Amino acid sequence: MKSLFLPTLPALLFGALLAGCGSNTPPGNIIRIGSASPLTGPQAHLGQDNANGAQLAVDEINAAGGVRLAGKTWRLQLLVEDDQADPRVATTVAQQLADDDVAGVIGHLNSGASIPAAKVYDDAGIPQISPSSTAIAYTHLGFKTAYRVMTNDSQQGAALAQYATRYLHATRIAVVDDRTAYGQGLADEFARAAVTDGAQIVDREYTTDHSTDFLAILTSIKAHQPQVVFFGGMDPQAGPLARQMRQLGLTARLLGGDGMETSQFVHLAGAAANGDVASNPGLPLDQMPGGAQFRKHFTARFGPIQNYAPYAYDAVYVMVDAMKRANSPDPARYLPMLASTDYRGVTGNIRFDEHGDLQTGAVTLYQVNQGKWQPVTTITGPAPLPASH
Amino acid sequence: MDILLQQLINGLVLGSVYALIALGYTMVYGILELINFAHGEITMIGAMLALAVITHLAGSGLPVPIVLLAGLLTAMAGCSVLGYAIERVAYRPLRHAPRLAPLITAIGVSIVLQNLAMLIWGREYISFPPLLPQGWFDVHGARVTDVQLIILVTAGILMLVLDNLVRRTSLGRAMRATAQSPQLAGLMGIDANHIISLTFILGSALAAIGGFLVSAYYGLAHYYMGFLLGLKAFSAAVLGGIGNLRGAMLGGLLLGVIESLGAGYIGSLTHGVFGSNYQDVFAFLVLIAVLIIRPAGLLGQNTADRA
Amino acid sequence: MSHSRRSAWSTYAALAIGLLALPFLLQAGIGRSWVRIIDMALLYSMLALGLNIVVGYAGLLDLGYIAFYAVGAYVYALLDSPQFGLHWPLWAVLPIGAACAGLSGVLLGAPTLRLRGDYLAIVTLGFGEIIRIFLNNLNEPVNITNGPQGICLIDSVHLGTFSFSHNHTTMLPGLTGPVQYYYLFLALTLLVMFIALRLQDSRVGRAWAAIREDELAAAASGIHLRNFKLLAFAMGATFGGLAGGLFAGFQGFVSPESFNLMESVMILCMIVLGGMGNVYGVVLGAITLTVLPEALRMLGDWQLNHLGHVIVDPNDLRMLIFGLALVAMMLIRPAGLIRSRRHQREYAGDRP
Known part of the structure; x- marks a missing residue:
């Protein structure tokens, strides 16, 4: 019979323990x-x-x-x-x-x-x-x-698409995302905006937020000859992705969001990071x-x-x-x-x-130059209408 | 550029690493009939140890091959000790316990190793210092890098050595005898505990080499890398026929190629309904399919007990 | 005889009053958030009781159990959210979710049942991951699950016009959303416990025990292995689906990341810690492991407030503690904190 009490015991114990530090009226x-x-x-x-x-x-x-x-x-x-x-x-x-x-x-x-x-x-x-x-x-x-x-993702995606199409003059773009809420959200918004801006999404590939091998998808991408590869995801994947692009001789520019605009990316990508571009919302702090x-x-x-x-x-x-x-x-x-x-x-x-x-969100683009992210340009625009979510 | 050839090369290199790690699963299973869940984590620890030493020595002015070798040997030594310790502490006391007990312990050990690695080396990905040759050469329009070639050659040599060790030496004979029947092997003067320890040590050393090659290949290491790697290597071992060394090698190479071709071609084969987002499903599907259709694996003998 | 019966009844009464008063005491004492934590603990209890049928009763190690929880949660989410514009009533959605989970339990179980324990563990792990990967990717070409973004604005658990999320403090002071969920979850947990206890002593329960202890002997004594194993999978999955549906309504938001492998492992920890096969032990394990991370979180907050920064990250320690607990339990006290008598015999014997 005693054991019947046990289920509630921890709760009561913790209750007593924490009663002291609970909510006190302001x-x-x-x-x-x-x-x-x-x-x-x-x-x-x-x-x-x-x-x-x-x-x-x-x-x-x-x-x-x-x-x-x-x-x-x-x-x-x-x-x-x-x-x-x-x-x-x-x-x-x-x-x-x-x-x-x-x-x-x-x-x-x-x-x-x-x-x-x-x-x-x-x-x-x-x-x-x-x-x-x-x-x-x-x-x-x-x-x-x-x-x-x-x-929001829609604003950042639009700014990135604008950069890809107007500054890099890309018409053929491959899009990769890491199937996380962040990566997929940004990649979808980027792809939508890039198509509106007149570019063609030549390949859409996926990875995960634990992957390290991107050779299979990059080989597929290489066959489609894109000028820009967009990656929606974080730096632990973006770093080796950049390396493996160079390894395969893929000369397209790697473009990413704020998950990639980190020193860790530069660290992991090594020499392959040079020239890659990523965005971060807002103006550069300075x-x-x-x-x-x-x-x-x-x-x-x-x-x-x-x-x-x-x-x-x-x-x-x-x-x-x-x-x-x-x-x-x-x-x-x-x-x-x-x-x-x-x-x-x-x-x-x-x-x-x-x-x-x-209402208006600025998005700044940064490029890796000699192992450091340097601001390239800031794109400010009215918030585009989000897709039907 | 030849896309198919490039995908095959990608797959073979990946597969040879799977094969090295799969050998460890298969050797332990062959003798103890235990899935050593922690084997993937041993691979990870190997990568971490090697990287720690290499990063430490990278700026010391020592010649690059010495630095790499020091890292590799440290990893092998460390993992051997670790493998031995895990067997002694976590598995041996449970050898006669009900089947679930060592299995749950193995899961526990793997969680502990993963989190210890995280506490020691942090959550961030650790990058491999740029010491390796950066060259590549062209094979009919596909690229093979120097590192890929090193991995293929290393894995090939190791597999040959191990195969000969098990088939030709007295140690190998003792291992095979213990796998057949520990009791009978005991009667022949073979210390089963001794052989089991040696098996763990050998498997862990191979895992360390596997971990070292993976981190060199992708240029990074991370406390979480062992889990998926281990799972895929295990699938490879099952595919080839668990308990069978040559099976593990074949299974590893096959799984690497299946994954590579799968991720590369699933989109065009299914007209875009499925894409490379289902890449990680292949290993599991292969595993499940083999277990259901041919539980003994491609090269395994069909003993009723095995599955 | 009558004396002991009377004392049993008074124990029951005290327990009932304690359980009924608990949320109000917690709410008044340390805040509604703790009622929410206890709500989660009850949900996990249901989950753990379900897994206990598969692992503890029938001895089948299932490492992909969270998939059934996911199926239940997504069925509820799809039938009660703006995703498809459906808002079905609870009495339809919960049973459908539980049934879908049960069915997927049978589908996963059927091809894998002739596999031995360790293979089964890996295959179920694979199935669990496959389900998660599909949930994460079924937003294209047709948007079913909304992919990694998950499904939000899920209707709260409601009966007719009575929503469990809305406060009914005018009806009864202190009757807030979390408190109402507490009573609902408590009732269902008690029901699941009752079913689990009845099953244990039934013909079915004894057949499971026989299979767990010696499959060959069980088959030889006329137990239909396949049917009984499937039944264990189906029952376990059904409870998982039920808990999943309730989770979706309680939380209002589901996304695939909530259903990863570590969740499966954590539920396994709950039943191993509490004692495989013992219903009370499993509930104790579930409550302990749900409350422990909260207590650890407090540890982090405490460090932050008193030392200025987090020195020992409790989040890092959590899984380490779980892993050590798994190993230690198997080595030192394999029958769990509260042992089931039958398991105790099984684990104590030095069988070959």
Whole structure:
């Protein structure tokens, strides 16, 4: 009979253990903002970067005397949560933040986490601004609470296609993706835009996010004689892919998204990296309106910027800006104000369209030159209409 | 350029690596009738060890062949010790336990090795220093690189040596006797435990060479690389007939070619309904098909007990 | 006699009250997120109980079990989301999902049943991966599963107009979405436990045990190996499909990455840790292994808050702990934390 109690035992045990550090009601004049991103696991460095960006903004605002709303001075408090880049953990974390009565959430890092979490935030009426999720679906779920301060896949794909067709004058393009939500999403948007721009997709091949051998698909691609090979995926695959292209004597230019625009890619591809082009949303940091200033403050405190920290930083300011215009930290009151945001941040001018996407998103293209990524050009354009998703 | 020939070359090089790793599965299975799930991870550890040494020595001014050899020997030594230890600690105590027990232990060992490697060498992919020859030559419009040739030759020599070792030497005879019946071999004065240890050591050393060649070929190593590699090598062993050395070699080469041709031609064969996104399915399909149609594999003898 | 019966009843009553009050206590004490975690633990309990039928009862090592969970989840997702514009009622969707999973269990089982244990493990692993690869790629040429993007906006679990995701705090204070799911999942877990317990002592259960312990002897004593093995596969898969459907409705989003091999291994860990074949042990294993990562996550948060950065990444440790647990359990306590009496005899004996 005793064993019947055992199933509930661990739960009760942990309950007792954690009762001490549970939710305590926020004391007066504090606005809680959540930050959700992976702080452990393979993407911990990116997740931590986002949390740091948000923390910098929060600390700056507090140091400047906090926020004056409804005749009171409020201080910001950032609750940092780890979603492990896992959809299931993301919903638990979202629930946790909702339980803690946050006024808004900066997150999540990955689209795969932002999407399921968006439902929890919508149920709770909490505005969510993702600094880095690019999947189109995220803002097209029909939730009024979901925003992002980053270009989406459609915008990045269009910019890449524009580069391939107008700058490289490519008419024959092969497309490879790694069958992840990120890689496939970007590759599909790129292919769609490239066809609209008059290019022909001569071959469509696939790999996985664990593959190292691309010779079979590259041999097929070589037979179609493309001028550009587009790869939707991350640097661990892009690196050996570039090497194996050279090994097979494939002279086409390798083009990729932000998953490839990393130092790790250059490291893995070695000499084969030279001349390859990849995009990253937004302006290069040093060309951003407050970029130099931001870099100085951020690196002094947290060390080198990984990638999306400026976006997380801006997201906090955008949220506070909406609160100021609503004169209230209450999500129900300031959410309508978020839609009419017109904020000049570090990353550029932030205005949202009816879905919560950026109205104009800049995408910068970088090329590897002597082992270093160098900015080539920035393509700014209105958000193209997304495909019927 | 000849596409078909190029795909065949791609497949043969990939397949010869599968074959080297498949040998380890097949040797252990032949003697213990145990699928050593951790064998793929031993391959990975081999690649990691070799890379660690090579990266360390790359800037030291030593001649390149010495650096590479040092890496390879370290990996072989390390993996031999590891293979021996795994057998002693995780498998030997369970030799008479119900069948599920050593199988679950093997899965556990493989998870432990994978995560230990991650803790030691990190989550990032590690790149192979640019020490290898970059040349290539043309064969009827297809390209064969120097590295590919080195892999083919190395794998071929190793397989010949192993085949002769098992068929001609007294050690080989003892191994075959133990595989037939450990009890009877014991009566003939063969220490079965000793032979089993030696088998693990030999298989692990081969895995280390396999791991070294893979990381040299693709220019990188990663803590997760052993899983899929091991699975495919296992499929190769089953395809050739598990327990049969020549079968493992044949199975490896065949699987490499099937994968390469499959990924290259599935799109045009199915008019685009299936594409190279189903590349990883082939190994599993081959495995399942063999087990259902001819469980003894291509070269295996049809013992009812084997499957 | 009557005394012991009375004490048994009072134990039951205390247990029932404890289980009924648990979500409210958790919610009031440490927040709704913990109710969600317990909800997940209950889902995993159902999954583990299903795998336990295949592995623990019949002794067939299935390493692709997560595929049945995936089938159940995708059936629910496809029939209750904007993907095809379908919004079928729960009483239709859940049984269809469970039936589809059960059917795929039979389809996977039929050709593989004459394989011996270790081969079966590899083949089921392959099948599991194949299902995941298909789910990940069936967005072209016809979009069925929406590929790697997964399916979002899945309807919540609902009965008529009653949605389990919506708060009904006006009906009863504290009756929030996670709490309602808790009761639903608890009821179904208890049902699955009940079925599993009844099966164990039935003619079928004894036949499975016979097959597990000695296939040849079982066949010789007139047990139809094929039918009983298929039945084990089908039953296990059905429970997996049921849990999958509930997961899809609970989560509102499914994507292929949730159904990878490591999930299969984790469920195997649950039943090995708890004790193969023992229903209570399996539930204990499932709850422990669902709650443990959460506790580890707290460890990470704690390091972050008190030490400024993560020194020991708990995410890295999680799988290492699981792997070590698998090895240690087999070497030290092969019958599990809570042993089933029959397994204990089996593992203790020094059979040749």
